[in-house]
Amino acid sequence: MSLFRRSRVYDDLSDEIRQHLEEKVDALVAEGMSREDAVASARREFGNVTLIEERGRDVWRRPFLDDLAADLRYGLRMLRKTPAFTITAVLTLALGIGANTAIFTLLDAVMLQNLPVKDPGRLVLFDDGLSEGSYSGHGFRTDYFSYPSWEYFREHCPGLAAICAFRQGTDRLVMHMVGSSEKGPKEQATGHLVSGEYFGVLGVDAAAGRVLTPGDDAPGAPNAAVLSYTFWQKRFGGDRSVIGRAVELNGGVFTIVGAASREFFGERVREAPDFWLPLTRQPQVMQRESLLRDQDTYWLNFMGRLNPGVAIAQAQAALDTELHRFYTAREGDKISDDNRRQLSSAHLQLKPGGRGISWMRVMYSEPLHVLTAVVALVLLIACANVATLLFARGSARRRELFARLALGASRVRLFRQLLTESVLLACMGGAAGVLLAWWSSKALAVTVGLSEVVKVRPNALVLCFTCGVSILTGVVFGLLPALRGSRLDFRTGSALKTGELGATRSGATRALVVLQVAVSSVLVVSAGLLAHTLVTLESQNLGYSSEKLLLVSTDPRLAGYKVPALFGLYQRFQDRLERLPGVRSFALARHSPVSGSSSTSNFTIEGYREPAGAEMDVSKVEVGPRFFETMEIPIVLGRPIGPRDTPASPTVVVVNQTFVRQFFPHQNPLGRRFSLGSPYRAPGAEIVGVAADSKFYNLREMPKPMAFFAAWQSCADTFAGRHWGGRESYFGELIFRTSGDAAGVSAEVRKALGEIDPRLPVLKVTTLREQTRDSLGRERMIAKFCGSFALLALVLASIGLYGTVSYSVARRTNEFGIRMALGAQQSGVLWLVLRESLVLLLVGLVLGLPLAAAAGRSIKSFLYGVAPVDPVAVSAAVVLMAAFSLLAGYVPARRATKVDPSAALRSE
């Protein structure tokens, strides 16, 4: 019978009995008795009404459930009566549990989630590296592959049921719907070149139309294009009639044959490309020469599906053999000993492909693990805090507990009631925590850029985890105060009066506070280290001034320029753009600084004997005239790249100091020559200048050899010994040193570009400051999180400290009163209380700082320019914690000084 029906039953019973008595009284009065006598007599004859009612109700009792219900009701009432405590405790728990769940959810999403494809467990990648692009040069690569090797592996893939190839990277497309009357700037889109087997291997279906098949790769086949679901929705509104229409992409006409299924976003865990295009259409899409016969350009990755019953290791061994066979056949008879040796050491590294290639996983897996540790610590503090709060509260309820014991409650019952209250609190905290977790997982995913791609919602696993944690915390911190609370000894009669115990030991409470302080110190110091790292990274000297540098991206290729026309365009750039108002100086470059893109090439120096095993690799950048002046990178020897360096003049190059140190130590590098690739091909490029070292690619890099070539010269057919002519001639990074605010100039730049050629798209406009900030996205995120958690921990620890000190003050009220009555000053009492806070703080720091040092060492890989035991971070942390502790202790201390001595004396 439910509780509602039961209360009806009880009401009926009471009514009945009342009626009975009334009837009896009436009957007696009718017999002649007076009313009062009748009532008394009726009651006497009836019996004890209260007892009868109780016995009547007892018939319906279900002892365990009823007691539980009573406990819960009582618990709720008690919690309502002390809202400050309840809210603090629930919030504390909610934050601890919520944070835990959010991180766990994200961890699951980033680390564990599979690609939304059929049977992801059987997929293998030939390489799971993050880099995208292509490599040129002779070699025996096992991470990137050439098209001829794809043709070979397509036929020879032992151990794999199916294999496909795809370009490592996506391409920018200029898009125009055929037959559309829209004029104006063409649209931009992204395209991914994949072989016809791609969708088959991954097991992805079409949401509309069809996906690519091997037939689409055939030379004479019509150009097919598959839309991603997102793009289909976004651009075409999910309109099915777009299937079959023709679209112009980078000048080639493609037919849209379908859209991929809804969840599929590709093999890389990020936003899906807009188009999937057949691999053989590479020249059109990449807008460069055909790579389909090129043995020495590596631009593909392979993905396969294992044969049933075949393990990865088996397949790898078999495919390795094929790889060696392929390369050996390619070399023919003229294979040199050196090459033979190189080849024998080249091995495939097959990786499980079920989770796709995820930069998130690589970049964030370590931080996420660190964050998990952090959050676990915060939960620990939260539990300790609530335990402390409960202790403090327990002492206030002593009188109530004593009274109940005196009235006959059993200890077990009392214990159960206290435990129920704690578990109730834990459940409330857990529920609030789940809500918080749900919300913050979403917010977290958005911050990290995952929300589009990965399903981030608390799944069953996470929920179980939360509930488990919640119950556990309830049991753990419910047990301690409950144990303490029920083991009451009220031999001393005064206990009932004042609620005092004989000898109270607050050792446990203080230990908890010390623990909290120690753990907080670890977090605060770690946050300090990360913040310091961030500041160091951002404010470091890059080798050039980072103020007032405007960066604009364009792409002559998308505007339809062919190589012969590029030189003229670049000259027009230099003429026009440097004269803009507000621009002190302008330069063209292949990459803008700190953009994350770089080009590397191997090279050979004329007349230089390479030490065995030396890596003859150089990072190269093609720059226009005035580059060094614009960037304000000093030239320490020779001259910078200038307007004299045209396609007609000899190829020149400027190297950096590290290059000189490594390859021409104590020699004059000017006049020496080298060529890209191997072996040396005359006439190569002549070194005409040496630039100071600078950080060009990312903020953490170590100095490495760099070569600055002349962008104008790369329009020539042969360039520094390699046959150029193609993608490498297109440069679109425009770098402006402005005299005033960079943003104001951007409007002028757009206008000028439009005047030079309206077809030139403006792809990105940013300043170096912003670009720097973007490149620190990961560091930022970690520092922000650690900082928030550290603050949280600090607040929680302070609350704990406050609670403990309050409790101790409450206990010692009489003592303070007497002290003051005996002449102690208010400041003396204040100091007495504050001293307690300071002692707790000190002990906590003594325990916590060594742990913080260990933590610092464990996150060494994130730090930059900051030692794991950084004096700045540590002292800042200590100061911050002292401030919080003193504040937390001050409030109860002030209360202590307000004690009225006479009242204290009276109550003694």
Place this chain on the structure above:
Amino acid sequence: MGKHEQRGLFPGALELMILRTLKRQPLHGYALVQEIKRGSDELLQIEEGSLYPALQRLLKDGLVKAEWSLSSTNRRVRTYRLTPAGAKHLEREASSFQRMLAGITRVLAPEES
């Protein structure tokens, strides 16, 4: 003789008497008490209130049902009625009790003088 010692009825006795009384006619609490007292010719002294826990037990076991109605004197009373299950229970227990009583009586019989 000193104070009357109230001997407690054996468990279930009150319930049986209630059921028997209700078999004759549905009654409400007060009337039921009067009936039982009258029916035992004042031999049994029952505390009136103890009726109610017994009635609750009978309700819980489904042997009677109750509903509010207006009595003959226009009083709002809760009338109890025997259920079929209650009737069966009464028959079974009453005959079992009679057997037991007969047995005890025989054992307690005064000796043949």
